[in-house]
Amino acid sequence: MTGSPARTLLLWCPDWPVLAAEIVDGVPATGPVAVLHANRVVACSERARAEGVRRGLRKREAQGRCPQLTVVEYDPGRDARAFEPVVAAVEELVAGVEVVRPGACAVAARGPSRYLGGEEAAAERIIEHVAQSCLVESQVGIADGVFAAGLAARGGRVVAPGGTPEFLAGLPVEALGRSALADLLRRLGVRTLGDFAALPAGDVLARFGFDGALAHRLAAGRDHRPLAVRQPPADLTVTAEHDEPIDRVDAAAFVARALAEQLHERLAGHGLACTRLGIEAVTEHGQELHRVWRHDGLLTAGAIADRVRWQLDGWLSGSNGRTGARPARPTSGIIRLRLIPDGVIAQAGLQAGLWGETGEERERAHRALNRVQGILGPEAVVTAVLGGGRSPADQVRLVPWGDERLPARPGPPADAGAGPAAGRGGIPPWPGRLPAPAPAVVLPSPLAATVHDAAGEAVVISARLAVSAPPARLVVGTGQPAEIVGWAGPWPVDERWWAPVEARRRARFQVSLADGAALLLAVEAGQWLVEAIYD
Amino acid sequence: MAGRMVVGSAALADLVRPASAPDPVGGHRVLPVAPELTGLLPNRGLRRGSTIAVAAGQPRRSGGTSLMLALLAEASRAGSWCAVVGVPTFGAGAAAELGIALDRLALVPDPGPEWATVVAALIDGVDVVVTTVPAAVSASVATRLAARARQRGSVLVPYGRWDGADVTLQVVRGVWEGLGQGRGRLRRREVTVSARGRGAAARPKEIKVWLPGDELTRVIPRSVPSTVRRPAASLALVGRG
Numbered sequence: 012m013t014g015s016p017a018r019t020l021l022l023w024c025p026d027w028p029v030l031a032a033e034i035v036d037g038v039p040a041t042g043p044v045a046v047l048h049a050n051r052v053v054a055c056s057e058r059a060r061a062e063g064v065r066r067g068l069r070k071r072e073a074q075g076r077c078p079q080l081t082v083v084e085y086d087p088g089r090d091a092r093a094f095e096p097v098v099a100a101v102e103e104l105v106a107g108v109e110v111v112r113p114g115a116c117a118v119a120a121r122g123p124s125r126y127l128g129g130e131e132a133a134a135e136r137i138i139e140h141v142a143q144s145c146l147v148e149s150q151v152g153i154a155d156g157v158f159a160a161g162l163a164a165r166g167g168r169v170v171a172p173g174g175t176p177e178f179l180a181g182l183p184v185e186a187l188g189r190s191a192l193a194d195l196l197r198r199l200g201v202r203t204l205g206d207f208a209a210l211p212a213g214d215v216l217a218r219f220g221f222d223g224a225l226a227h228r229l230a231a232g233r234d235h236r237p238l239a240v241r242q243p244p245a246d247l248t249v250t251a252e253h254d255e256p257i258d259r260v261d262a263a264a265f266v267a268r269a270l271a272e273q274l275h276e277r278l279a280g281h282g283l284a285c286t287r288l289g290i291e292a293v294t295e296h297g298q299e300l301h302r303v304w305r306h307d308g309l310l311t312a313g314a315i316a317d318r319v320r321w322q323l324d325g326w327l328s329g330s331n332g333r334t335g336a337r338p339a340r341p342t343s344g345i346i347r348l349r350l351i352p353d354g355v356i357a358q359a360g361l362q363a364g365l366w367g368e369t370g371e372e373r374e375r376a377h378r379a380l381n382r383v384q385g386i387l388g389p390e391a392v393v394t395a396v397l398g399g400g401r402s403p404a405d406q407v408r409l410v411p412w413g414d415e416r417l418p419a420r421p422g423p424p425a426d427a428g429a430g431p432a433a434g435r436g437g438i439p440p441w442p443g444r445l446p447a448p449a450p451a452v453v454l455p456s457p458l459a460a461t462v463h464d465a466a467g468e469a470v471v472i473s474a475r476l477a478v479s480a481p482p483a484r485l486v487v488g489t490g491q492p493a494e495i496v497g498w499a500g501p502w503p504v505d506e507r508w509w510a511p512v513e514a515r516r517r518a519r520f521q522v523s524l525a526d527g528a529a530l531l532l533a534v535e536a537g538q539w540l541v542e543a544i545y546d
Numbered sequence: 547m548a549g550r551m552v553v554g555s556a557a558l559a560d561l562v563r564p565a566s567a568p569d570p571v572g573g574h575r576v577l578p579v580a581p582e583l584t585g586l587l588p589n590r591g592l593r594r595g596s597t598i599a600v601a602a603g604q605p606r607r608s609g610g611t612s613l614m615l616a617l618l619a620e621a622s623r624a625g626s627w628c629a630v631v632g633v634p635t636f637g638a639g640a641a642a643e644l645g646i647a648l649d650r651l652a653l654v655p656d657p658g659p660e661w662a663t664v665v666a667a668l669i670d671g672v673d674v675v676v677t678t679v680p681a682a683v684s685a686s687v688a689t690r691l692a693a694r695a696r697q698r699g700s701v702l703v704p705y706g707r708w709d710g711a712d713v714t715l716q717v718v719r720g721v722w723e724g725l726g727q728g729r730g731r732l733r734r735r736e737v738t739v740s741a742r743g744r745g746a747a748a749r750p751k752e753i754k755v756w757l758p759g760d761e762l763t764r765v766i767p768r769s770v771p772s773t774v775r776r777p778a779a780s781l782a783l784v785g786r787g
Binding site for chain 1: 608609611612615625626627629634635636637638639640642643648649652654655656657658660664668670671672673721722725726727728729730731732733734735758
């Protein structure tokens with residue numbers, strides 16, 4: 012409480028919500044623009060102000076004064092997002108920035124003013140740098156304390172050291188930013204901050220409460236609150252540069268292992284762990300390969316090294332991988348390898364099972380499956396996730412082992428595999444879904460079949476779902492005809508008719524054959540298909 | 547003294563058991579199976595290290611896959627890790643309905659020419675390994691895989707022809723219920739499963755189960771009236787005489 016408040020430099024961008032709307036949404040701030048919150052104007056552009064639009068006006072009133080007014084809804088997230096580059100630009104010049112609110116940020120003035128040669132020079136330099144790097148106009152005010160600096164920034168003033176009380180004394184009480192208090196003070200005959208500061212502090216506390224007492228301190232220029240400096244996010248990326256290009260997978264894997272250890276150490280040093288990892292490799296000729304790997308558990312150093320190896324294996328040798336999309340072979344060796352941790356979360360430590368065994372078995376199984384992935388490629392080991400859908404094939408999504416288990420379509424909860432009871436509750440309605448039991452054999456691509464009636468004629472389903480005759484014999488592909496002893500259907504499914512490319516109209520049948528087999532058949536565009544077998 | 551002997555033997559009766567009964571102490575060596583299938587297996591479960599084959603059966607398949615899934619279900623639910631190799635047509639919906647935990651089930655749909663290496667790697671870390679048997683598997687490879695499973699304590703479930711399995715389960719017959727002429731839907735299937743094997747499982751067994759059943763798979767009681775009523779009838783005869 013002793014001594015004068017810290018010298019503070021405050022950078023203020025006038026009409027920030029309007030500027031943010033221009034930066035993010037592309038609303039031109041040179042035209043008449045007003046940002047509204049709860050039907051009241053919270054900010055407006057220069058043109059709009061010239062037309063008589065003011066803060067606090069209703070929408071109708073503002074539009075009455077300025078008929079061509081562009082109205083933008085207030086979005087604090089947009090304001091904060093757009094302000095981030097400005098803060099970053101200020102941080103390039105000075106350390107320890109506090110974001111007072113989107114559109115205003117404060118720094119301690121002592122360091123930059125000595126470093127950049129005086130307070131005015133520092134202010135000019137910062138304004139220029141922000142204007143050049145973000146194309147944003149701003150003003151700087153320097154005074155003792157954040158509150159006074161904020162008011163000084165409105166006029167772009169540098170208040171001399173120790174002159175803050177005099178500077179504040181001439182300002183109206185509305186400058187406190189407390190409209191109810193300002194209204195009351197005005198009615199009591201207190202019109203300026205100087206008048207307010209002259210009141211005895213004890214009486215102000217008794218009459219106006221704690222907030223009033225705080226406002227009184229601010230008005231008197233005794234703003235002792237230190238800056239709440241933001242911590243810039245730590246840079247967790249690790250990079251390995253090589254003068255000699257790497258063109259062999261084992262050499263790259265060796266580098267990757269060391270790099271993974273380094274990343275792991277850095278993450279652990281910050282108490283973090285990552286769930287997504289970007290691996291970026293750059294060749295001598297400037298080709299880049301970037302891939303993001305997801306991981307449901309936490310990526311250990313070994314797991315990171317594995318993923319780097321898989322990715323580079325597919326790229327460098329051009330042989331691995333059973334999936335189609337494969338990048339072309341690079342024309343030169345890799346000179347830079349970079350690991351970018353993406354989904355970073357605070358690590359709470361590895362939770363072992365209650366008796367230690369669950370974790371151990373899980374480890375063992377993961378090791379074995381990772382090894383198989385090493386043999387066959389990452390996409391060769393998959394795990395099934397049940398989701399929503401109408402056909403048995405739609406309901407299942409196969410995700411590579413280790414990736415996040417997300418269903419393709421919203422369906423039953425993720426733990427539906429835990430038991431038959433879990434699979435039945437909480438399923439979104441998929442009308443036309445097949446009833447349980449589900450077929451045990453789902454053919455990845457349906458087999459063509461023909462179905463005949465007792466007279467040997469092909470069974471036809473009309474557009475109105477009329478069956479021409481009861482099906483009696485089934486021929487799958489070019490096989491032997493089998494007798495149909497029971498059948499049910501047609502169960503129509505008309506999916507995605509609004510998207511002509513994906514539209515699918517089918518009628519499904521269940522049939523049981525004389526030899527005990529049961530099949531799921533579908534008719535699509537007159538063609539019979541075997542979709543699944545109830546094996 | 548004699549009284550004490552009697553009390554002692556009565557107390558021992560709980561502790562002593564016939565050698566053929568399952569071993570409760572080594573219970574963790576046996577993974578559980580659904581109660582209706584326990585009768586088919588020599589240890590009333592999947593003994594770790596054993597090879598339990600599921601024969602693919604007739605050309606038109608009827609029940610083999612469901613039997614394989616039913617065999618896994620209880621172990622998977624109890625927390626075991628399972629892997630299925632070489633089944634690209636795996637019906638995950640049916641597996642979940644039978645109670646298999648899909649997040650502990652890994653699928654290798656297409657192992658390719660590396661089949662033996664993949665299966666061996668899985669045996670090292672996964673409790674139950676189900677695998678289809680490629681046509682050209684030499685006897686020595688099969689023996690080595692079975693030996694590896696025995697050593698690592700995994701259960702190897704070959705799905706197809708496999709000589710030298712401890713038990714071979716086979717679906718003899720499957721009959722679906724619930725489907726009429728143009729109406730109804732598939733509801734449940736009566737499956738006759740036979741078990742042949744070596745050692746303790748040498749005597750062929752055959753049971754009938756609902757697979758899949760309406761709610762849960764159940765053993766179909768065999769000729770209920772004759773087995774239950776006969777003791778009552780003989781008692782009545784004794785009373786009259």
